[in-house]
Amino acid sequence: MASSSVPAPRPHRPPLPNVAFRRLRGPRSPAEFAALVRRAAREIGERVSCDARYVGRVEAGEIRCPNYAYERVFLHMFPGRTLTDLGFAPRSAVRGRAARTAGDAPGATETDGAHEPYDTQDPYDPYDPDDRHHDDEESDVLRRAFMTGGGATVAAASLGPLGLSLDASPARRPRRAGAGQVSALEEAVRRIRLLDDRHGADGLYRRAAAPLRAAYALLDAGATRQATADRLHAGAGELAISVGWLAHDSGRFDDARSHYAEALATARVTGDPALEAHAFCNTAFLARDAGRPREAVRAAQAAQRAARPLGSPRLMSLLALREAGGWAGLADRAGCEQALVRAQALFGRGPSDEDPEWMSFYGEAELEGLEAQCWSTLGDWPRAARHARRAARLQDPHFTRNIALYTAELADDLARGGRPDEAAQAGTRVLDLLDQVQSSRIQTMLAGTARVLLPHRRAGGVADFLDRHASRPRAV
Incomplete structure (x- = not known):
């Protein structure tokens, strides 16, 4: 007789669409609605990486x-509604135990769960029914191993909690990945991007x-x-690009090139055009910054070929801007x-x-900022300044790093x-923002500006800026 402590197998249930939540989004795109969620979270002191x-x-x-x-956050956005009004299932139905309030949780505080931006999952994950014996506790450990929510740092993942080992011997080989591990990987990508937006790359690269x-x-x-394997490849490729960007923004161009190449290889192995377009996009940006403008043009054009079937005009617009940056580096104004x-039409x-x-x-802010960089490369300083000023003015305050970047460009x-x-x-x-932002790119730009201003020390405010800039500790 089976022990009563072992739950009976439950058949796989395909998820039912949340029609109520979709109605609340209205005409906004998912990305626009996600931005509203993040803004609402900030209003009440929560931190979510939606x-x-x-x-x-x-x-x-x-x-x-x-x-x-x-x-x-959702109840703050839609006052007077309950979770069920928003189309969610009762917590007790999902977890298989009585629902609790934040105050009922042991040691709960007002920010309970704020550092776990992932969802509360059904243990019988619809992505991977064969993985249903992985318990929730392990998934929580995996998520914590991949990221933390604290300050401007990402915790270095411990291979122990992940059940992984770099030892290649068969006896030490990690078990096959399930949906819980892949979800943790996907969330690591989001967390790294979120922290980079706020704080810049320098404090994140080695930990990532x-x-x-x-x-x-x-x-x-x-x-x-297979569905889990596809997500795993895409997630690993996106993480390689994210880590590559941290290296790129930290001035470690060789490391960045290696990470982008790794992502591109992953995309080619799995036939993933979206990942391929992203890898080529970042490769083009890196090539421009590294003084290889012709490579930047070719990589941007390759990205556009990969992205064309994806049906995203905004993606094609960004890739056209990457190509424009390469042409500017070649001094090809036309x-x-x-x-x-x-890029503007798309x-x-x-x-x-x-x-x-x-x-x-x-x-719109990034569009203006990238155009400013093109005119700057071409030596049209007044036109570049106009676009950089617009970029800084238009940028959402959430993106502290980009505000500092556009203002440094200006x-x-x-x-x-x-x-x-x-x-x-x-x-x-920019100096005021550098207490919050750690970016070698921005510091290098500001150092160049200081050198240009040295002969103008007597102009209004220049001496104060130069003295304050000189007193800052240099990045290691």
């Missing part, structure tokens, strides 16, 4: 009940290398189902202008449900355009 994929999973019914942090090693160890182990016109078609979730940063364009007093004012605003 993005278009999370919204899509809620609407598809894959997240039957949100965690406590998301619950507080451990989750990447763990992700590729999972790839070597394989997955329990080629640059043609690519910029194409951007004007608006957001789409097909926009990749990693593109949440790409709005300061440099003003300095080189013969307006030292305005450049010093903009540079001082």
Whole structure:
């Protein structure tokens, strides 16, 4: 006789779409709605890394009940409604035990669950019914191993809690990956991007290398189902790109090139055009920054070929901007202008449900900022300054790093355009932000501006800016 303590097998239940939540989104794209969720979270002191994929999973019914942090945010956004009004299942039905309030949880505080931006999952995960014997406790450990919510750091993933080992011997080989591990991997990508948006890359890069090693160890182990394997490859590739960007923004160009190549190889192995387009997109950006403009043009064009079937005008717009940056580096003004016109026309078609979730940063501010970089490279300082000023003004306050980046671009364009007093004012605003942002790219730009301003020390505010800049500790 089977022990009564062992639950009887439950058949796989396909998720039911959350129609109520989809209605609440209205005409907004998933990315736009995710931005509203993050803004609402900040209003009540919560921290969630909501993005278009999370919204899509809620609407598809894959997240039957949100965690406590998301619950507080959603109820703040839609006062007077309950979770069931929003289309979610009761917590007791999902967890298999009585629902509790945040105050009932042992040691609960107002921010209980704030550092677990992932959903409260049904243990019988609809992605992977063969993985149903993995318990919730292990999934929680996996998520914590991949990321933390504290400050400007990402915790180095411990291979012990992940059940992984770098030892390649058969006896030590990790078990095949299930949906819980893949979900943790996907959330690691989101968390890294969120922290980079707020704080820049320098404090994150070395810590993010451990989750990447763990992700590729999972790839070597394989997955329990093909659908899980596809998610695992895509997640590992996206994580490689995210870690590559941290290296890129930290000035470690060789490391970045290696990570982007790894992501591209993963995309080619699995025939994933979305991942291939993303890898080529970042490769083009890196090539431009590394002084290889012709490679930047070719990589951007390859990205456009991969992305064309994906049906995202915004993605094609960004890739046209990457191409424009390469043409500018080649001093080809006509080629640059043609690519910029194409980028603006594609951007004007608006957001789409097909926009990749990693593109949440790409709005009007980024369009203006990248155009400013093109005109700056071409030496048209007044035009570059106009676009950089617009970029800084349009940027959502959530993206602290980008505000600092656009303002640094503005300061440099003003300095080189013969307006030292305005450049010093903009540079001082960047210095104010550097307590929150750690980016070698921004520090390098500001150092260049300071060198340009040295002969103009007597202009209004320049001496104060130069003295304050000189007193800052240099990045190690």
